[in-house]
Amino acid sequence: MKSEGFWFAFFLAGLLIKSGLAGENPAPTKAHPAKVMTPSERCLFLFDSSEGVSEGLNPLAFEVAKTVREMGLDLHWHDIAKAGMPTAKGFRAVVTGFLDSKMQDPERFAEFVEKTVKDGVRFIIIGNYGAYQDARTERFVDAQIVNRAFNALGVSYRANWTNDPSLFEVVPKDESILPRPSLTSANIMHFYQFTKERDDVRILVEAKRKDVPSQPSAAVFVSATGAQMLSRYLSPEDMLKDEKLFHFDLKAFLKQALAITPDENATLLVLYDQSSAESKSALKAVETASSYAHIPLMAVKMKDVFALRFFDLENFAGVVYADDKCPKTYCGYLQDLLFAYLRNGGRVVFLMPAQNKELRELTLNLNKEAKFASGEGLQFLKGAFLGLDGLRVSETAIKPSALLAKLKPECKVLAKTSSTPVWWRCPFGKGEVIALNAYEFIERQFLGLLVQSLVDAEGFFAMPILAWKLEFVDDCPLPFADRFIEPLGKTDSAFYSNDFYGMLVDARRLYGAKFVFLPVFSYDDRVEPPFSEPFEGTTRDSVIAFAKRIMEDDHDIGLHGTNHISPALSGGVNQNFKGQDALEAWFKKAFDSCLEVFGYPPLVFVPPNNYIDKAGFEALFKEIPTIRVVSSLFAGTEVETQQDFMMDPERRGVAHIPRTWAGYFLEDEALLGFINGVMSYGVSSHFIHPDDILDPERSKGRSWQEMRSSFLDAMKTIQERFPFLRAMDIMDAYHELEMLELHGPRCIKTSKEKLVVERASGVSSDFYMLVRVPAGKGRSLKVTGATVLYKDEESSRFVVRLHSRVSHYDIGGLP
Known part of the structure; x- marks a missing residue:
């Protein structure tokens, strides 16, 4: 189950939508629409x-x-x-x-x-x-x-x-x-x-x-x-x-x-039902996933599949079936078409539980009837993805809506809920089936699962990844109350300055963590000027001293806000600003406060409550033109601003670098968010608050020592399981993302056995690729122009760092 806070936010979002108050998401989308064609x-x-x-x-x-x-x-x-x-x-x-x-x-x-x-x-x-x-x-x-x-x-x-x-x-x-x-x-x-x-x-x-x-x-x-x-x-x-x-x-x-012929031989063909809300949602999810994998798409509506022929499918790298059923009038025809395609070496991804008998047979699910399973949680098994083996997301975060599945012995189960398989790969003749058996998997928090399923559909492929570990500290520095906290045995001022900050120092020393601090200068609720002075009150000197220590330790410093009200004229979870002038005054005050306290203008902005609307964006870049990074959430609710990792196509030089998970505990929803980021783009983008210990929900009722230990254990687990992730300063990440989008590597399929990855000439940035090889071909992979950093032959995936403009990947003759 979701937390009570989540459901409150979800309920509030519904009210805002119904009343027409929810603000338009100002962040651009990375998704590229599939080219819909009518055969x-x-x-x-x-x-x-x-x-x-x-x-x-x-x-x-x-x-x-x-x-x-x-x-x-x-x-x-x-x-x-x-x-x-x-x-x-x-x-x-x-x-x-x-x-x-x-x-x-x-x-x-x-x-x-x-x-x-x-x-x-x-x-x-x-x-x-x-x-x-x-x-x-x-x-x-x-x-x-x-x-x-x-x-x-x-x-x-x-x-x-x-x-x-x-x-x-x-x-x-x-x-x-x-x-x-x-x-x-x-x-x-x-x-x-x-x-x-x-x-x-x-x-x-x-x-x-x-x-x-x-x-x-x-x-x-x-x-x-x-x-x-x-x-x-x-x-x-x-x-x-x-x-x-x-x-x-x-x-x-x-x-x-x-034959229907795509522009690129790496193109996947998506079959979807325009009359089905679930199928249209699946198509949108695939369009976003394909943009991360750099895989082109073409789409055909289900009502037109009768005009497809086997020789059409042969021109595509794979087929994505974006529905849970097939039309009765030509379900048999569709089954025969996909059967022939698979038997002759094609690959098909099924995005949702197969309701029709014909579809279940294609997914190699031997159950004759479509019966729902009562699963709890999500456990990843060997071969799912790099570093995931044995990780389990609890039932408090996910209860998948899956069908009971009894699979043929040759199938490899990659994830299950309770005892029910929800993700598997099966050889099928000369081809391969990839099946996702839960309706939740087309939702944003499972985007990484879709990305990797599309990569599987390619057979032999390489996609760019960021290979980042980012750490954000929201609300820090923050106003001190100098209030004695009984469970901590000290004042909040002493806790933030010593215990909390000491934990970050240890994370930096032990695991190389690099933090960007996001100050909030007041906790009042003003939405029109005049706004408070930075850290106004009797504890101002203590907070300023804490801020100076952060600077002396050479950490990145950005901006969270003049106060903790989301900069918006509509939407969000708190009251809105009275007008555009008020928004602009709020940002101007934040800019002036940064100069007063830190001596430099901010480059990074994280909106309070992870929400900003279009009006807020306009005010932000008008009053603080130095901002280069905006960071909200990768998978947010309707009352949060959702972002993709990308450069802004309209605001030159501005990057969207969202956060993928939060908190001190790598478990439940946080673990799900972490896994989603790593599978989507090879990135862990994480944030915490110094006052999480004071919130029963965010602290999960645990002591500070338990929270501190869990935080450092999470750092250790990530380092051991995902050694290819690099601790990054936020502005180094910014420059890498900019170079990746402008001059980064592109995968070219020259044959079934050979790939070429090319980047622009004269580029010194490090670029990383995730290479997927056909099952059983991992030991045959020969790489030139790149260094293999990490390999997992069970999932048929390798992480490489490019060191030449052109790199080559060869797996020899396929059977």
Whole structure:
């Protein structure tokens, strides 16, 4: 169960929302929306009757049409000479089969190609492009106009034609199209220069001039937007009637040409139900998780999955099923589709408990009925993630809503609630299933679980991590009351200055902890000026002396507030400011107080009660332009400001560095928050208060000695279990985050066995990557350009530090 304070805040948030008072979250989001596309079963076949052909007699009418029908797609014919330019909307692809280079309106045809691609419909050229010349004037069209079409496909047309086979060579570049010995320049006698312009272009057959310097020509290629098979490269006869004359496998080409093709080969395909609130929430969660893993997404609505084909799924790194059920009308079809994909080496992540029998069978859950389990807490097992083995989050923090699961023996359970598996991986044919069996796992406090599930779906992948340990001390320095505290046997002034601060000194000495102190100058409740002087009262000298000691010990110092009222005109858990002028006066007073007490302007701001609204943000940066870091919460409630780790896209030079957990005890909700941060981005961002001992809820009713011991034990546990996390000064973390976003590493999948990680040149910042390898391949991993710092072969994960601009990761041949 959540704490009483949590439920009070949650209840209050509901009232604020209903009354329209809750402030808009001013923090930007890291999430990148998935590209939603609508697949179709229909293909539009174009021919030109002015060439002396008809619907029944043209280059597409024989083997091409036969093969496309065998692929389960529908054909629709259109004569461009008689019917003019068609409308491509609603089709999977437009396929052309022209014999000559002339067309009545070639410029309009180039516009048609461009618009077709822009509308998300693939454009496939088989044979001649058909619009190099204007049939009305016999003049050749300007290359700039022709390239409006070819640039949309990812290449550029450069002419450079020859029919002399001695002047060029033909090289098959993709064995999947089963090239035959007849694929030679002597049999083709046809060369045009098509230069690759985009990374998504995959050349299947390459031609290259031998007599003049030139780049390879993409004679046969596929891209994210279309494909081309240049004249004579498939067959010496133009009508393409006789399969025996083909130089390579037509069906293999058409599967790649007609398949939905993402821009990047690391893209995951998300299947979701737009009519389901849970499914839409799952999609939003995945969009955020993918931004941390740097994994691109495409999405298809559940109502459109009937138009997906197996060869579509083959182009994706994996599939994410973002629903707990499947539509009755085509649940069987969907099961067969995913079954074939898994058996042939695909990977599928199921984000929620599988309510349908068909889905449970795919997750290898042998239970015939969907029965809910009564689980309590969450225990992580061997192989879940680096350092998690044996950690348990208690039932006070989580009671998962899971289904009973009886798994096949080959499955590896990674987490369970009571005795019920809630996270597992299973081999499935040549592929792999990753299943999340609790509805709570699509919520923000489990974002890290989603991040790592997406990484699992990639198979072999590397994502950037921060590898940080950050420590915030909120409300410190704070006004002293000089009040005697009976359980402590001393005044609060003595406790803060000696006992509490002494604990931080020990944490620094024993574990290298680096703290940023966030002063609050008053505990009054004023929301309009005049505001109190810093540490006003009889204990001011004692607090100032404490502040000087913190500075002498060379700690980072930021700002918490003039007082402990959240800077907002609406929302939060306390009273709001009366207007924008009052907010600005509050921040100006805080700025002046920092200069008076510490001598320097603040660089870091933590909003009181972890809440600030849009108006507060505006006032903050107007009155304290020196602020470079704003820190609230990574997973907050509706009355708290939730942040992602990121640079602000609108406020140049400002970073959002939220906190992931709080308190003295690495248990319950704090442990869950810690795990979430480490799994999301390799970060522990932690805060405490000096007066937590005075709060029965935050102290959990324990003595100071128990709290101190637990705090230091938490530091030790993190150091031992997660040695790759580095204690960081907050401003060093700021600079690293800035460099990571501007010039940081990117993972490029060059094959199933090889990864390349590249960063910008001339960058001296340390960058860290989390590398995931397929199960059983950990010992085969060869790394160059980076140093392996930590490895866990059970979870198939490695942490590396880059020391070169380009690093390589090789796991050898996959079975």
